[in-house]
Amino acid sequence: DTGVSQNPRHKITKRGQNVTFRCDPISEHNRLYWYRQTLGQGPEFLTYFQNEAQLEKSRLLSDRFSAERPKGSFSTLEIQRTEQGDSAMYLCASSLKGPEAFFGQGTRLTVV
Amino acid sequence: KNQVEQSPQSLIILEGKNCTLQCNYTVSPFSNLRWYKQDTGRGPVSLTIMTFSENTKSNGRYTATLDADTKQSSLHITASQLSDSASYICVVSATGTASKLTFGTGTRLQVTL
Numbered sequence: 118d119t120g121v122s123q124n125p126r127h128k129i130t131k132r133g134q135n136v137t138f139r140c141d142p143i144s145e146h147n148r149l150y151w152y153r154q155t156l157g158q159g160p161e162f163l164t165y166f167q168n169e170a171q172l173e174k175s176r177l178l179s180d181r182f183s184a185e186r187p188k189g190s191f192s193t194l195e196i197q198r199t200e201q202g203d204s205a206m207y208l209c210a211s212s213l214k215g216p217e218a219f220f221g222q223g224t225r226l227t228v229v
Numbered sequence: 230k231n232q233v234e235q236s237p238q239s240l241i242i243l244e245g246k247n248c249t250l251q252c253n254y255t256v257s258p259f260s261n262l263r264w265y266k267q268d269t270g271r272g273p274v275s276l277t278i279m280t281f282s283e284n285t286k287s288n289g290r291y292t293a294t295l296d297a298d299t300k301q302s303s304l305h306i307t308a309s310q311l312s313d314s315a316s317y318i319c320v321v322s323a324t325g326t327a328s329k330l331t332f333g334t335g336t337r338l339q340v341t342l
Binding site for chain 1: 318329335
């Protein structure tokens, strides 16, 4: 296990289409986070899982966004009816008990 | 409102020179402060983590300082290399909110020949 893995690395989609991203955290990391980052900005928190439980969701996570972590391992982030404003880098991070959070390489979404 | 502000917004230095990046925060109650390096198009990579009781922490040519009284941190890069060109993001965590980190917008560093 070399780190947090995100797929795909890049996704181009037409406005109105649905997209799904996957995050595989570091093995045994019980905490998983999703962030969104636009150009020139720091990451913004979207949602947080501890094991399979989604404990917190940001107001940024509109009804079109849904995240799951069904077995407490990998997680998926789905965006329905994509809009151009959804274009961003979607980052996943995982951690165990301490403050260290390890980030994946991100999925770059472009909505055209 | 919890905020993290970084300065400068961008910086260009010559290879081999030193530089210092600044971070001011208003996150409360403070738990820890982290510096991340983010290459373009990639995820952030942790450089240092400091808790309330730590004043300084080094990671190779990177040295971070923390003044919890003034709520300021700095990241000093010694003998810069071309590979140091990246965004450096200051991230502060509040106690009791394991789920949320407050990110700065980063300092974009470019090291040139």
